[in-house]
Amino acid sequence: MESKNNLSRPIKTRLSKLFDIEYPIIQGGMIWAAGWKLASAVSQAGGLGLIGGGSMQPDLFREHIRKAKAAANKPFGVNIPLMYEHSPGLLKAAIEENIDIVFTSAGNPAKIADTVKSAGIKWVHCVPTVKMARKAQDAGVDAVVAEGVEAGGHNGFDGVTTFCLVPQAADAVDIPVIAAGGICDWRGFKAAMILGAEAVQIGTRFAAAIESSAAEEYKRAVVDSNDTGTYLAFRTIGPIRIVRTAFAQRIQRAEYQGASAEELHQLHGKGRGRLGIFMGNGDEGLFEAGQSAGMVSEIISAGEVVRDLVRGYWEHQDCL
Amino acid sequence: MESKNNLSRPIKTRLSKLFDIEYPIIQGGMIWAAGWKLASAVSQAGGLGLIGGGSMQPDLFREHIRKAKAAANKPFGVNIPLMYEHSPGLLKAAIEENIDIVFTSAGNPAKIADTVKSAGIKWVHCVPTVKMARKAQDAGVDAVVAEGVEAGGHNGFDGVTTFCLVPQAADAVDIPVIAAGGICDWRGFKAAMILGAEAVQIGTRFAAAIESSAAEEYKRAVVDSNDTGTYLAFRTIGPIRIVRTAFAQRIQRAEYQGASAEELHQLHGKGRGRLGIFMGNGDEGLFEAGQSAGMVSEIISAGEVVRDLVRGYWEHQDCL
Numbered sequence: 001m002e003s004k005n006n007l008s009r010p011i012k013t014r015l016s017k018l019f020d021i022e023y024p025i026i027q028g029g030m031i032w033a034a035g036w037k038l039a040s041a042v043s044q045a046g047g048l049g050l051i052g053g054g055s056m057q058p059d060l061f062r063e064h065i066r067k068a069k070a071a072a073n074k075p076f077g078v079n080i081p082l083m084y085e086h087s088p089g090l091l092k093a094a095i096e097e098n099i100d101i102v103f104t105s106a107g108n109p110a111k112i113a114d115t116v117k118s119a120g121i122k123w124v125h126c127v128p129t130v131k132m133a134r135k136a137q138d139a140g141v142d143a144v145v146a147e148g149v150e151a152g153g154h155n156g157f158d159g160v161t162t163f164c165l166v167p168q169a170a171d172a173v174d175i176p177v178i179a180a181g182g183i184c185d186w187r188g189f190k191a192a193m194i195l196g197a198e199a200v201q202i203g204t205r206f207a208a209a210i211e212s213s214a215a216e217e218y219k220r221a222v223v224d225s226n227d228t229g230t231y232l233a234f235r236t237i238g239p240i241r242i243v244r245t246a247f248a249q250r251i252q253r254a255e256y257q258g259a260s261a262e263e264l265h266q267l268h269g270k271g272r273g274r275l276g277i278f279m280g281n282g283d284e285g286l287f288e289a290g291q292s293a294g295m296v297s298e299i300i301s302a303g304e305v306v307r308d309l310v311r312g313y314w315e316h317q318d319c320l
Numbered sequence: 321m322e323s324k325n326n327l328s329r330p331i332k333t334r335l336s337k338l339f340d341i342e343y344p345i346i347q348g349g350m351i352w353a354a355g356w357k358l359a360s361a362v363s364q365a366g367g368l369g370l371i372g373g374g375s376m377q378p379d380l381f382r383e384h385i386r387k388a389k390a391a392a393n394k395p396f397g398v399n400i401p402l403m404y405e406h407s408p409g410l411l412k413a414a415i416e417e418n419i420d421i422v423f424t425s426a427g428n429p430a431k432i433a434d435t436v437k438s439a440g441i442k443w444v445h446c447v448p449t450v451k452m453a454r455k456a457q458d459a460g461v462d463a464v465v466a467e468g469v470e471a472g473g474h475n476g477f478d479g480v481t482t483f484c485l486v487p488q489a490a491d492a493v494d495i496p497v498i499a500a501g502g503i504c505d506w507r508g509f510k511a512a513m514i515l516g517a518e519a520v521q522i523g524t525r526f527a528a529a530i531e532s533s534a535a536e537e538y539k540r541a542v543v544d545s546n547d548t549g550t551y552l553a554f555r556t557i558g559p560i561r562i563v564r565t566a567f568a569q570r571i572q573r574a575e576y577q578g579a580s581a582e583e584l585h586q587l588h589g590k591g592r593g594r595l596g597i598f599m600g601n602g603d604e605g606l607f608e609a610g611q612s613a614g615m616v617s618e619i620i621s622a623g624e625v626v627r628d629l630v631r632g633y634w635e636h637q638d639c640l
Binding site: 131168188255 | 355435449450451468469470478479480481482483484485488489500501503505507508511512513514516546548552555556564575576577578579580581611612614615636
């Protein structure tokens with residue numbers, strides 16, 4: 001029998017069961033940050049690590065999958081955004097490498113349903129609204145990530161926040177809901193569970209962890225952020241939440257001065273995520289990060305992040 | 321001794337003690353909706369009702385205060401936005417009428433600190449960021465409302481959400497924090513408390529209650545809203561969250577087409593809140609409402625709202 005005082009005991013939900021993990025804590029598959037090192041560290045600590053395929057070509061993706069398999073003997077998964085040219089190649093690689101947990105985002109899940117279901121994959125799709133949660137359920141996913149506008153990187157157009165999205169998504173679908181956006185510590189973890197989630201997906205705090213592939217400049221910028229330290233850029237052409245770097249301020253000025261969609265697309269340009277997150281250039285690149293950046297106060301190992309969340313969860317069982 | 325099964329037993333925090341109320345549930349002092357009828361109904365049910373002074377001239381405000389006093393023998397308060405020409409008149413009226421609970425918003429609290437403190441008033445200021453929470457504490461307030469971008473009506477420029485603002489505000493100040501923005505039911509109530517709040521302020525659900533002065537068209541629009549049913553208009557000139565009415569869609573089109581600040585100010589015009597909320601005109605007026613509108617499903621009495629929140633709170637004591 002497990003002791004009530006054991007602050008590392010498993011947290012059981014439908015999702016920890018589905019993924020066969022100890023804690024319903026999922027590390028988001030962020031571009032340029034979530035490689036095999038990060039994913040395997042999270043999985044090794046009892047959460048679910050995801051390799052972020054969005055910033056990889058299929059061959060590199062395959063390499064990361066193989067390294068993650070070699071590094072950890074615990075379940076891990078991958079994230080595949082569906083809107084890229086190389087997305088079908090990523091999905092094919094994941095299936096061929098026998099990945100059995102796939103998170104998809106940014107696209108229509110129905111289009112890949114046959115492929116995913118016939119491969120027997122545990123499938124989760126990321127949604128920014130209740131309507132998309134219903135569509136994902138109809139497409140046959142096993143769970144949805146309900147991602148609020150707090151989240152880093154690409155966002156829905158409607159700006160629905162975690163606080164409002166999670167309970168409404170949980171009411172709207174029968175499959176389990178994973179909360180994402182704004183979650184950093186045990187408070188956000190527990191609050192999300194009360195709002196109706198059965199797991200949390202955390203991006204920014206893991207992107208700033210030691211095992212993340214993001215540049216030190218990026219991690220430092222996250223740690224240095226306060227509550228107003230991120231900006232929801234490109235709200236009219238495709239919202240992306242970023243740290244308020246020099247480049248972010250240029251975007252904000254353009255937007256406040258009424259820049260046209262064309263001007264904004266030009267300002268966005270190409271390769272900004274790589275330049276920012278991976279190369280550490282905040283003057284010209286995008287530091288994609290969530291509003292929880294204000295709560296990330298140190299660069300620690302991903303395993304320590306998981307343990308901190310679990311300890312806080314059990315320590316505050318009687319907080320209400 | 322109170323029974324554990326008594327689902328209407330008091331909920332004790334520093335704020336229920338400060339205000340001498342049974343439940344740390346505060347009804348926001350919304351313009352054109354929060355008159356004496358709504359405030360006294362909430363107070364009578366054990367919460368804290370606030371008369372919204374923003375849409376009243378001092379004489380009318382005084383009348384509402386007197387009627388609220390006659391209608392309920394429980395504590396109630398007022399809300400005074402600090403940026404209007406008639407704001408000093410409202411504060412003077414409140415003091416002369418012996419109001420001892422004043423919530424202020426939208427302005428610099430330090431300017432009125434002497435007046436408020438020498439009147440011995442319990443004083444709360446509403447803030448959209450951690451920096452403003454610290455400033456309010458320094459000015460001598462007894463508590464702050466940490467209001468996320470989910471909230472209806474006027475908002476801060478930085479878009480900090482309830483999920484991220486509440487824990488950071490609670491960490492930054494010693495005085496108690498009241499969470500506002502996106503709270504509708506027991507889930508939001510409890511989640512806010514876990515995030516570090518000691519009370520919640522609820523606007524939209526009360527604005528749609530029977531005793532609210534808002535027009536039936538407004539209440540119906542709130543009830544009919546879904547998760548994406550509000551829009552954060554005028555983000556570049558002074559954000560206001562509104563229901564996506566015909567007028568809201570005109571604003572959104574203008575913003576997406578890069579309207580200048582001047583054009584947006586012109587589009588905003590004057591008297592739009594009254595025309596919308598009070599007169600029920602969604603084609604030309606603003607229906608100010610929070611993102612929680614998607615969760616408001618019926619027009620019921622304010623007392624029933626309070627009882628629903630309290631019942632949910634106690635029914636779900638063991639939810640985690």
